[in-house]
Amino acid sequence: MTSTRPLTRTFSSDNTAPTSPEILEAVARAASGPALPYGADAYTADVNRQLSEIFERDVDVLLVSTGTAANALSLAALTPPWGSVLCHRDSHINHDECGAPEFYTAGAKLVLLGGGDAKIDPGELRTAVGHMAGDKHSAQPSAVSVTQATETGAVYTLDELSVLGSITKDAGLRLHMDGARFAGAVASLGCTPAELTWRAGVDLLSFGATKNGTMTADAIVVFDRSLTTELTFRAKRAGQLPAKMRFHSAQVGAYLADDLWLRNAAHANAMAARLQEGLDKIPEIGRLGTVDANMLFCHLPEQVTKGLLAEGYVFYHDRWDPGVARFVTSFATSEQDVDDLLDAIRRHSAD
Numbered sequence: 001m002t003s004t005r006p007l008t009r010t011f012s013s014d015n016t017a018p019t020s021p022e023i024l025e026a027v028a029r030a031a032s033g034p035a036l037p038y039g040a041d042a043y044t045a046d047v048n049r050q051l052s053e054i055f056e057r058d059v060d061v062l063l064v065s066t067g068t069a070a071n072a073l074s075l076a077a078l079t080p081p082w083g084s085v086l087c088h089r090d091s092h093i094n095h096d097e098c099g100a101p102e103f104y105t106a107g108a109k110l111v112l113l114g115g116g117d118a119k120i121d122p123g124e125l126r127t128a129v130g131h132m133a134g135d136k137h138s139a140q141p142s143a144v145s146v147t148q149a150t151e152t153g154a155v156y157t158l159d160e161l162s163v164l165g166s167i168t169k170d171a172g173l174r175l176h177m178d179g180a181r182f183a184g185a186v187a188s189l190g191c192t193p194a195e196l197t198w199r200a201g202v203d204l205l206s207f208g209a210t211k212n213g214t215m216t217a218d219a220i221v222v223f224d225r226s227l228t229t230e231l232t233f234r235a236k237r238a239g240q241l242p243a244k245m246r247f248h249s250a251q252v253g254a255y256l257a258d259d260l261w262l263r264n265a266a267h268a269n270a271m272a273a274r275l276q277e278g279l280d281k282i283p284e285i286g287r288l289g290t291v292d293a294n295m296l297f298c299h300l301p302e303q304v305t306k307g308l309l310a311e312g313y314v315f316y317h318d319r320w321d322p323g324v325a326r327f328v329t330s331f332a333t334s335e336q337d338v339d340d341l342l343d344a345i346r347r348h349s350a351d
């Protein structure tokens with residue numbers, strides 16, 4: 001999707017959002033003097049401390065520049081080349097990372113599982129964790145990767161997650177969470193970050209931030225700290241150890257300070273809920289799936305899609321199935337933005 005127009009009417013992704021002003025200011029402060037390179041600076045130490053407080057235990061943190069790097073590096077640390085990663089068939093690691101998980105793991109296999117709302121079905125997982133285990137001809141089940149919030153905007157409940165965590169751990173596998181929208185999940189459930197991760201068995205978390213306020217920084221949060229040394233070398237080897245790490249750290253530090261990450265996510269979720277409420281009152285629109293976070297899928301009549309595009313709206317459509325559209329809100333989406341979109345959909349539905 002390319003556009004040279006000003007993106008005033010964009011619902012295509014939360015990564016079209018700007019940067020939170022607090023984060024820009026933190027970067028400017030970090031740029032005002034020298035600091036030690038490669039993460040030996042005070043900003044990086046602060047982020048470790050902040051995330052250890054937030055997760056209620058000592059964690060290690062690796063700051064990276066993309067969610068794909070966070071996912072692929074994490075999976076490489078959890079899976080040998082002859083292993084397999086069990087994940088949902090609609091997961092970002094399967095569809096949208098251009099084979100990075102397979103590349104970084106040196107060839108591990110993704111085993112695709114089903115389940116509604118892009119959540120892994122526990123029955124399918126129970127079968128898959130033991131499938132061909134010990135058979136020297138087969139890739140060995142090694143890790144499970146769950147996405148929280150999911151790629152369709154649903155959120156695993158704590159109970160759902162702990163069932164998947166138990167199946168994973170009972171089989172001796174490791175658990176990775178793709179938390180590109182982790183803040184949205186925490187804000188949606190109102191639980192603690194600890195409950196949603198290591199208390200449910202998560203070993204490594206891809207802690208997304210770029211969709212919810214930062215410019216260019218995401219993180220890997222390491223709960224099983226025996227993995228840190230390996231991850232550190234892997235990150236360097238992957239070009240994910242910036243000399244000027246302090247700018248990643250300044251971004252994430254400001255993102256975490258004063259609960260900015262949760263405030264931003266709660267706002268993005270509220271805007272999706274507002275959109276959902278409005279759409280559910282338009283009989284021509286068939287909404288799909290559960291809206292727990294900041295993303296919504298629906299069936300749009302063709303004239304509505306065409307009308308919205310003609311008005312300059314930017315959103316994904318006909319990418320998954322014919323007639324299916326996706327709308328994503330962000331911390332920067334206003335109530336007026338949502339109401340204008342609803343108004344446009346109403347007008348074009350009556351065409």
Ligand SMILES: Cc1ncc(COP(=O)(O)O)c(C=O)c1O
Pocket residue numbers: 065066067068069071092093147150151178180181210
């Ligand atoms: C579920 C999920 N995981 C990971 C990512 C990270 O992607 P990127 O490498 O573009 O930062 C995204 C971005 O769209 C995502 O939606």
